[in-house]
Amino acid sequence: MIKYPQKLSLAITPTPLQCLSRLSAHIGGPKIWIKRDDLTGCAVTGNKVRKLEFILSNIIANGGDTLITAGGTQSNHCRAVAVLGAHLGLKVHLLLRRDGIVRPVGNLFLDHLTGAEIDHYSPAAFKQLDTLFDTWSSHYIEQGRKPHAIPIGGSNSFGVWGYISAISELIKDFSDAGIMPSAIIHATGSGGTQAGLIAGKQLYELDCAIHSYAVCDSASYFDSKVLSDLHNWKKDFQVSIDLNQLIISTNDNYIGAGYGKASKEIYDTIKLLASLEGVVLDPVYSGKAFYGMLEEIKAGRYKNHSDIVFIHTGGIFGLLAEHNQIIF
Ligand SMILES: Cc1ncc(COP(=O)(O)O)c(C=O)c1O
Numbered sequence: 001m002i003k004y005p006q007k008l009s010l011a012i013t014p015t016p017l018q019c020l021s022r023l024s025a026h027i028g029g030p031k032i033w034i035k036r037d038d039l040t041g042c043a044v045t046g047n048k049v050r051k052l053e054f055i056l057s058n059i060i061a062n063g064g065d066t067l068i069t070a071g072g073t074q075s076n077h078c079r080a081v082a083v084l085g086a087h088l089g090l091k092v093h094l095l096l097r098r099d100g101i102v103r104p105v106g107n108l109f110l111d112h113l114t115g116a117e118i119d120h121y122s123p124a125a126f127k128q129l130d131t132l133f134d135t136w137s138s139h140y141i142e143q144g145r146k147p148h149a150i151p152i153g154g155s156n157s158f159g160v161w162g163y164i165s166a167i168s169e170l171i172k173d174f175s176d177a178g179i180m181p182s183a184i185i186h187a188t189g190s191g192g193t194q195a196g197l198i199a200g201k202q203l204y205e206l207d208c209a210i211h212s213y214a215v216c217d218s219a220s221y222f223d224s225k226v227l228s229d230l231h232n233w234k235k236d237f238q239v240s241i242d243l244n245q246l247i248i249s250t251n252d253n254y255i256g257a258g259y260g261k262a263s264k265e266i267y268d269t270i271k272l273l274a275s276l277e278g279v280v281l282d283p284v285y286s287g288k289a290f291y292g293m294l295e296e297i298k299a300g301r302y303k304n305h306s307d308i309v310f311i312h313t314g315g316i317f318g319l320l321a322e323h324n325q326i327i328f
Helices: 021-027 048-061 076-088 106-113 129-142 157-177 192-203 219-237 264-277 286-298 316-321
Strands: 017-019 031-035 066-072 091-097 117-121 147-150 183-188 209-214 249-251 307-311
Touching: 017 157, 021 031, 021 264, 021 286, 031 157, 048 076, 048 147, 048 157, 048 192, 066 076, 066 129, 076 091, 076 106, 076 316, 091 129, 106 117, 106 316, 129 147, 157 192, 157 219, 183 192, 183 286, 192 209, 192 219, 209 219, 209 286, 219 249, 264 286, 286 307
Parallel strands: 031 307, 066 091, 066 147, 091 117, 183 209, 183 307, 209 249
Antiparallel strands: 017 031
């Protein structure tokens, strides 16, 4: 029996599992299914809300009234915190890394719309994030508030539960669809989704590989990040799990020019899926991972697989911010 911590009900779940039959026929590969975690909400679309259900529940239970979090200019996580903070009546302060020219579009537009306080930092200043968190926390404590810092991507011990519970949802999806997929594929950035999926696979004894496609950082970085996050999670919640049994499988071949930088191939993949299936990916996460998966299918990696599942982790507002990259 898996003992979950308390959570708030913030995500629209279960999200649909859909078969991409036209795309599967088009590429002549295995049958590709898509778990529509881009449909966890409208303004809170994506994977972050699953983590935040647990994170925010704990913060509110501890009397927190102010959320401080951080990410890139177009961070989906920060936007989700801004929207959910407004929904729950909590103050939100976003510390954003200045990634190029700052324009109030896409996620940043929504951050402003929800009334979040926003500070932009140069990449050099942003490297001192722990100090920034401490400085702002002290500032709010002096004002008599109860601030809580949420790490980048919401990847902490509470956040891990989000994708453990998604595994139990997927098990039901597979049974309803009458399939037993051989691989679950997704984009990994801060490693929290990956950690949850890997732990969930182990806890629920799901016989299905987890293939994580990196959008930044090397496979060895994710090996140690996921393991250290799961060590903390195991200790914090006294979970009986053998972490030596975990299989962490990260593909870092499709990062391209770097985090947030998408090539023409990524935008072509986004156009292909939108036109064949009406499913919209984003250039920073889901589009990159989906492109990587299609390339690996072409290279024969999934040739003995009959069904594989891609988790669509959201990000549409990031695509809208980059709309001029696609010329019609
Ligand atoms: C749309 C989207 N997909 C995937 C990810 C990666 O998730 P994680 O940070 O849990 O690795 C993110 C994280 O920011 C995201 O915004």
